[in-house]
Amino acid sequence: xxxxxxxxxxxxxxxxxxxxxxxxxxxxxxxxTTALPSIRESLGGELEELEWTVNAYTLTFAVLLMTGAxxxxxxxxxxxxxxxxxxxxxxxxxxxxxxxxxELIAFRAVQGVGAAVMxxxxxxxxxxxxxxxxxxxxxxxxxxxxGLAVASGPLIGGSLTEHLSWQWIFWLNxxxxxVLLPLARLRLAESYAPEARLDIPGTVLISAGLFGIVxxxxxxxxxxxxxxxxxxxxxxxxxxLGVFVRxxxxxxxxxxxxxxxxxxxxxxxxxASLLMFLGMFGSIxxxxxxxxxxxxxxxxxxxxxxxxxxxxxxxxxxxxxxxxDRFGGRPVVVxxxxxxxxxxxxxxxxxxxxxxxxxxxxxxxxxxxxxxLYFAPAASLVMSSVRPGEQGxxxxxxxxxxxxxxxxxxxxxxxxxxxxxxxxxxxxxxxGTVPAVWIGAGVVALAACVALLxxxxxxxxxxxxxxxxxKVTVAA
Numbered sequence: 001x002x003x004x005x006x007x008x009x010x011x012x013x014x015x016x017x018x019x020x021x022x023x024x025x026x027x028x029x030x031x032x033t034t035a036l037p038s039i040r041e042s043l044g045g046e047l048e049e050l051e052w053t054v055n056a057y058t059l060t061f062a063v064l065l066m067t068g069a070x071x072x073x074x075x076x077x078x079x080x081x082x083x084x085x086x087x088x089x090x091x092x093x094x095x096x097x098x099x100x101x102x103e104l105i106a107f108r109a110v111q112g113v114g115a116a117v118m119x120x121x122x123x124x125x126x127x128x129x130x131x132x133x134x135x136x137x138x139x140x141x142x143x144x145x146x147g148l149a150v151a152s153g154p155l156i157g158g159s160l161t162e163h164l165s166w167q168w169i170f171w172l173n174x175x176x177x178x179v180l181l182p183l184a185r186l187r188l189a190e191s192y193a194p195e196a197r198l199d200i201p202g203t204v205l206i207s208a209g210l211f212g213i214v215x216x217x218x219x220x221x222x223x224x225x226x227x228x229x230x231x232x233x234x235x236x237x238x239x240x241l242g243v244f245v246r247x248x249x250x251x252x253x254x255x256x257x258x259x260x261x262x263x264x265x266x267x268x269x270x271x272a273s274l275l276m277f278l279g280m281f282g283s284i285x286x287x288x289x290x291x292x293x294x295x296x297x298x299x300x301x302x303x304x305x306x307x308x309x310x311x312x313x314x315x316x317x318x319x320x321x322x323x324x325d326r327f328g329g330r331p332v333v334v335x336x337x338x339x340x341x342x343x344x345x346x347x348x349x350x351x352x353x354x355x356x357x358x359x360x361x362x363x364x365x366x367x368x369x370x371x372x373l374y375f376a377p378a379a380s381l382v383m384s385s386v387r388p389g390e391q392g393x394x395x396x397x398x399x400x401x402x403x404x405x406x407x408x409x410x411x412x413x414x415x416x417x418x419x420x421x422x423x424x425x426x427x428x429x430x431x432g433t434v435p436a437v438w439i440g441a442g443v444v445a446l447a448a449c450v451a452l453l454x455x456x457x458x459x460x461x462x463x464x465x466x467x468x469x470x471k472v473t474v475a476a
């Protein structure tokens with residue numbers, strides 16, 4: 001039986017369920033950061049291995065997101081959402097039970113596979129369930145919640161690590177996943193994209209290319225930039241990405257049609273998102289450790305002291321949504337990215353082994369406001385820049401580029417940290433962190449400049465009619 005997107009009650013259920021799932025997937029990007037010193041003490045591991053506890057997740061997440069979206073479009077978005085949620089929940093339990101750093105990295109990679117299937121389908125399921133007139137509000141709420149997850153990762157991870165153990169950052173996902181699975185099966189409507197096709201060559205090219213580049217960047221910390229493995233990874237990865245771009249222009253049904261980037265809105269928000277996550281993820285990876293390793297805070301104390309930054313999305317997101325509705329998404333996103341860059345710069349300017357908390361506050365507050373302004377309208381800009389039948393691809397592409405940015409950010413800024421400092425002392429940790437965070441601030445400032453390419457409200461094109469072949473079926 002075919003019908004239009006579901007009733008108001010169904011839309012509320014879709015918003016609640018997809019937001020919780022999105023929160024879990026986004027949280028696991030950075031929930032590990034404040035637990036890294038405890039994981040290092042418990043399981044051992046050098047900087048390169050600690051990087052991989054973060055990057056194993058973000059890498060598999062990034063390279064398989066577009067594949068997850070394509071599988072959902074072809075075989076059913078609810079069906080694949082449930083499959084991804086199952087894998088994510090099971091891998092979370094396995095990560096908590098890891099006996100060594102190698103096993104933890106492996107299960108983090110499996111977690112990323114589950115999240116890659118689940119995450120892009122949250123947006124397409126939500127978009128299909130919510131009437132067009134209310135999609136902006138629903139996507140704004142969804143984005144604010146996932147943005148809060150990214151920002152609150154250090155606090156949640158620190159609190160669980162100190163008061164329970166680092167394993168609980170993974171155990172937390174298990175009961176939530178077990179509750180979501182039956183509710184999603186009963187309350188979400190199944191939907192498909194018209195004439196969806198799988199692009200196996202494109203998937204192989206993007207996966208291998210990204211893996212080569214990120215693996216090389218992470219390995220450079222220990223092996224050096226001129227080592228054969230690093231040079232091979234960078235060269236081969238870049239070449240494969242070049243072939244992927246060519247494939248995206250010439251293939252009949254590519255996993256990421258390059259023609260989408262001819263649209264200024266799609267190009268601007270996606271490239272800005274990649275740069276924003278590169279600067280922000282890499283900075284948080286180091287700053288959350290700086291508060292513990294250089295300033296001597298406990299994991300919970302470190303998380304609490306980041307609260308002016310991490311808590312701002314809760315306070316500012318409603319205002320950001322109103323401003324986006326009133327003035328359009330571009331000025332809000334640009335302002336948010338600019339403030340995030342200023343916040344990181346203020347933080348980098350005061351970092352010292354004995355820096356007081358009052359000196360840290362301006363950077364935390366300004367950065368938090370900027371993060372909230374960015375997250376609220378970002379998803380709406382992405383989804384409104386493409387046709388309804390391409391929203392699965394657009395969601396997967398945006399999430400993939402953000403995760404690629406996060407993986408590159410951790411790898412690049414950790415390399416800067418390693419070249420200029422290290423874990424030996426508070427002074428050494430500070431010497432490595434300061435230049436890395438300055439680079440993070442510069443990259444986010446560049447993201448603000450790129451976001452200026454997004455058309456303003458008057459220049460933006462009107463909504464594209466929903467194709468008649470888009471199917472939504474009632475949940476069984």
